Amino acid sequence: MQYRRLGKTELSVSVVGVGTWQLAGVWGKQFAQREVDEIFSRARELGINLVDTAECYGHHHLSEQLLGNSIASRRSDWIIATKFGHNHHNGLADENFQPAQVLLQLEESLRALRTDYIDIYQLHTASDELFNNEELWTMLDKQVQAGKVRFLGNSIGLPNMDYQVQRSSDFGISVIQTIYNAISTRAEETILPVAEEQDLGVIARVPLASGFLSGKYRPGHVFANNDVRAMRPQKGLDREINAALRVLQEKPAGMDEVTWANAWCLKQCRISTVIPGIKSMDQLEVNARAGDLAL
Numbered sequence: 001m002q003y004r005r006l007g008k009t010e011l012s013v014s015v016v017g018v019g020t021w022q023l024a025g026v027w028g029k030q031f032a033q034r035e036v037d038e039i040f041s042r043a044r045e046l047g048i049n050l051v052d053t054a055e056c057y058g059h060h061h062l063s064e065q066l067l068g069n070s071i072a073s074r075r076s077d078w079i080i081a082t083k084f085g086h087n088h089h090n091g092l093a094d095e096n097f098q099p100a101q102v103l104l105q106l107e108e109s110l111r112a113l114r115t116d117y118i119d120i121y122q123l124h125t126a127s128d129e130l131f132n133n134e135e136l137w138t139m140l141d142k143q144v145q146a147g148k149v150r151f152l153g154n155s156i157g158l159p160n161m162d163y164q165v166q167r168s169s170d171f172g173i174s175v176i177q178t179i180y181n182a183i184s185t186r187a188e189e190t191i192l193p194v195a196e197e198q199d200l201g202v203i204a205r206v207p208l209a210s211g212f213l214s215g216k217y218r219p220g221h222v223f224a225n226n227d228v229r230a231m232r233p234q235k236g237l238d239r240e241i242n243a244a245l246r247v248l249q250e251k252p253a254g255m256d257e258v259t260w261a262n263a264w265c266l267k268q269c270r271i272s273t274v275i276p277g278i279k280s281m282d283q284l285e286v287n288a289r290a291g292d293l294a295l
Contacts, residue, residue: 001047001291006272007201009151009174011079011119015266016291017050018043018284019205019275023066024058028227029279033069039284040070044077046288052177052203052275053113054083054124055105061112068113075115081175081203082109083124083155097123097130099139106143120175122153131164137171144172151175155205159187165194173200180204180271182213182247182264183240192270204265207274212244213261258283262290 003012018040023031040051051071057063064082071078084105085097095101110116121140123131131154143149153175156164165176176195180187181204195202208214210229219238223230229237251260258276265274276287 001288003049004272005201006079007174007195008199009120009201011151011201013050013079013201013273014048014291015273016048016262016288017052017203017273017275018048019277020051020053020063020067021057022277022279023053023063025062026058026226026228027277027279028224031066033066036066037070039278039281040067042281043284043288044074046284047291048288049077050079050081050203050273050275052081052205054086055109055112056083056087056089056124059089061108064109064112068115072114079119080113080115081120081122081153081177082113082118083122084109085126085130086124094130097126097133097136099133099136102136103139103143106148110148117148117150119150120153121149121151122155122175122177124155125157126164128161128163132167141172153177153201153203155203156191159184159191162190162194165191165200168194168200169198175201175203177203177205177275179206180265180268181207181209182250182261183209183243188268192268195270201272202270204271204274207265207276208258208261209240209244212241213248213257215244215248215257217241217244256286256289258286259289259293262287263293266290266293 002015004015006013053063053067055061084102087096151174152172154173155177159178178187178191219241262274265271278284
């Protein structure tokens with residue numbers, strides 16, 4: 001496993017991390033604590049040290065709880081990134097992004113994760129209006145000063161939200177999370193140049209394009225009802241599957257599609273780490289192989 005500097009945070013992160021939306025049970029599989037324990041134990045053996053989650057991944061911080069229970073005994077081995085604000089479950093809508101509510105979310109995340117600090121605390125898919133809130137960032141800076149948060153981040157909704165990225169330093173943001181993969185490359189034009197100027201760490205999410213770059217799917221594939229991809233129109237799914245099949249033609253012979261897709265992202269030196277989701281130990285192993293190929 002190779003490691004890269006996460007921008008001005010100076011954290012050394014594994015170039016392959018673990019995304020944990022799947023622990024919420026919305027990608028066609030429910031997870032037991034024992035299985036999560038085994039996955040994260042093996043992840044550390046493979047050299048992975050970054051995990052990304054969110055308070056809204058599952059009801060009552062489910063993903064954070066499973067993760068916290070798994071790594072509490074070796075907390076110092078991990079860099080935990082979690083998020084706030086983007087909760088569709090509690091009926092509070094945009095109130096979730098207001099300072100008082102965010103402070104409650106932070107305390108609940110700390111309890112769920114069984115830790116007294118969060119390494120990277122990220123705004124989660126907010127509009128420019130909600131982002132541009134001095135009171136919110138002042139409150140969060142106080143949490144940094146109190147030691148409950150080490151660094152602030154922003155998980156932007158789309159890679160064209162360059163206004164928020166440009167204002168990162170104004171609000172003490174050190175890390176940007178963005179969509180980036182072999183199909184969706186917009187971040188190269190909008191996000192990465194600003195990240196370089198401001199020395200921001202960059203976390204690339206959906207490096208496998210929601211699994212389509214695994215090469216497992218063909219147009220017309222029908223996803224199970226308990227899979228979030230089933231909520232998308234079939235026409236859009238087929239369009240993305242076809243795009244994935246086209247770019248996979250670039251893959252060197254003999255290399256696994258998943259390993260190639262992760263390594264493709266890491267060719268871009270401004271990408272600090274990728275955070276593919278996993279549903280099995282086998283997927284973890286294949287993702288981690290890209291950590292040996294990153295240039």
